[in-house]
Amino acid sequence: MQKTVTVVGAGIVGVCCALHLQREGFKVRLIDKGEPGMKASFGNSGSFGTASCVPFAMPGVLKKVPKMLFDSESPLKLRWSHVPRALPWFLRFIAAARPSRVEEIAAARNSLLVHTHAGYAPLIEGADASKWVDNNGLMMVFENEATFEGAAYALDLRRRNGVHMDILDGNEARQMEPALSKKVVKAVSLPDVSRTIDPFRLTESLAKDFVRRGGEIVNTEVRGFEIGADGPTRIITDRGPLEIEQVVIAAGVWSRPLAKQLGTSVPLEAERGYHVMFANQDFALKRALVSADRNVSLAHMHEGIRATGVAEFAAPDAPPDMRNAEMVKRQAMALVPGLKGEPASQWMGPRPSHPDSKPVIGRSPRHKNVLFAFGHDHLGLTMAGITGKLVAELATGKPTTVDLAPFRPDRF
Ligand SMILES: Cc1cc2nc3c(=O)[nH]c(=O)nc-3n(C[C@H](O)[C@H](O)[C@H](O)COP(=O)(O)OP(=O)(O)OC[C@H]3O[C@@H](n4cnc5c(N)ncnc54)[C@H](O)[C@@H]3O)c2cc1C
Numbered sequence: 001m002q003k004t005v006t007v008v009g010a011g012i013v014g015v016c017c018a019l020h021l022q023r024e025g026f027k028v029r030l031i032d033k034g035e036p037g038m039k040a041s042f043g044n045s046g047s048f049g050t051a052s053c054v055p056f057a058m059p060g061v062l063k064k065v066p067k068m069l070f071d072s073e074s075p076l077k078l079r080w081s082h083v084p085r086a087l088p089w090f091l092r093f094i095a096a097a098r099p100s101r102v103e104e105i106a107a108a109r110n111s112l113l114v115h116t117h118a119g120y121a122p123l124i125e126g127a128d129a130s131k132w133v134d135n136n137g138l139m140m141v142f143e144n145e146a147t148f149e150g151a152a153y154a155l156d157l158r159r160r161n162g163v164h165m166d167i168l169d170g171n172e173a174r175q176m177e178p179a180l181s182k183k184v185v186k187a188v189s190l191p192d193v194s195r196t197i198d199p200f201r202l203t204e205s206l207a208k209d210f211v212r213r214g215g216e217i218v219n220t221e222v223r224g225f226e227i228g229a230d231g232p233t234r235i236i237t238d239r240g241p242l243e244i245e246q247v248v249i250a251a252g253v254w255s256r257p258l259a260k261q262l263g264t265s266v267p268l269e270a271e272r273g274y275h276v277m278f279a280n281q282d283f284a285l286k287r288a289l290v291s292a293d294r295n296v297s298l299a300h301m302h303e304g305i306r307a308t309g310v311a312e313f314a315a316p317d318a319p320p321d322m323r324n325a326e327m328v329k330r331q332a333m334a335l336v337p338g339l340k341g342e343p344a345s346q347w348m349g350p351r352p353s354h355p356d357s358k359p360v361i362g363r364s365p366r367h368k369n370v371l372f373a374f375g376h377d378h379l380g381l382t383m384a385g386i387t388g389k390l391v392a393e394l395a396t397g398k399p400t401t402v403d404l405a406p407f408r409p410d411r412f
Helices: 010-024 063-070 081-097 100-114 115-128 145-150 152-160 171-177 201-213 252-261 322-333 378-394
Strands: 005-008 028-034 076-078 138-142 166-169 186-190 192-196 216-219 222-228 231-237 240-243 245-249 269-278 288-291 296-301 305-311 345-353 360-363 369-375
Touching: 010 028, 010 115, 010 138, 010 201, 010 245, 010 296, 010 378, 028 171, 028 201, 063 115, 076 081, 081 201, 081 269, 081 305, 100 152, 115 152, 115 201, 138 145, 145 152, 145 240, 166 171, 171 186, 192 201, 201 216, 216 296, 222 245, 222 252, 245 252, 252 305, 252 345, 269 322, 296 322, 305 322, 322 345, 345 378, 360 378, 369 378
Parallel strands: 005 028, 005 245, 028 216, 076 305, 138 288, 245 369
Antiparallel strands: 138 186, 166 186, 222 231, 231 240, 269 305, 269 345, 288 296, 296 305, 360 369
């Protein structure tokens, strides 16, 4: 009899898990309370951030965070009502900024990033989805020499993790991206970074391919589990119970309460990001742009130029605060002065973030038939392919392509 796996969550991570499991011969059921790819995976910046081994907690963060919280133009936002819940997360975040931990976390992130292409290639090819992928690279830009000097350690960390970079002055940067502000004085070109021109459509194409290959998508909310002597036997949904053999929890930031019901506590918080879409512009951006001074990213998407930014700590389902999107818009227009008109749309999505900038990928310490795949923070799009491959390897009992010790669910 064909073995079955149920994947909870049809964001980019769950969809990639489902496709890789299918390729290993499992009969796969993918459950989502909404449509596939409509939450965090809908509106991200689209970069396959293979150069992003640098964690978010870096040496010196303890000095910076309090100042950032009181600066209205800072990308870091914390809703005061959320402070009691977020405090333990921030304490762990600060602990993760010790130099030795930063080196170890960067190496762990990189151990996944080097497999980005291998994790995705068969899925993108199989779904005929390469039209959603572009290989023009990414450029980090700096408007102050001091910001560039402040980035020296992060650049060195990238270099030591094998990332290819070219350092440019402002004029060289504008030759490559003429739309950039004259204030840009330094840039780092990362030619090997690729991206999708529409993260939602990429996820949707992969989900359709999953169905075409015999997969089942069930539209229902998972509320809990019936747990027997050998682990969960049924999922409780708003449409009644479903029998399960193996289950993968890949529900983005909503994985925390599900993991808790399965006996594993994780410090997973919603780090909510915002985007604005500028439609009908009379110029193009060739590559993704990331501003170190303004903390915004810009990329030319299928339907216009998308600017993204902000890390707002709040409950995942709390209403968005579109003043944050306004700030992203202002900063984007200062970096690329040719941007015109009011944004065609604004959006908020919750990055699922752990304080040590690493996802959880592994078997539940409590139940042999439960696998976890969540908490990919700013890199969920990038890491989804390899995460899916690793989950499929775990489900079959094969040795895993990457050492999963740094991503253990019980490491906190
Ligand atoms: C502004 C912004 C920019 C970003 N830029 C990048 C980038 O350039 N590169 C990159 O790699 N990453 C980027 N990210 C991060 C990336 O978008 C996320 O890490 C990724 O989308 C997370 O995917 P996921 O599948 O884990 O979660 P999600 O996409 O949130 O999917 C989780 C799914 O689980 C479902 N679900 C939840 N609970 C239940 C339940 N109880 N029952 C049934 N279904 C449930 C939800 O409906 C949802 O569809 C960015 C994020 C933001 C916000």
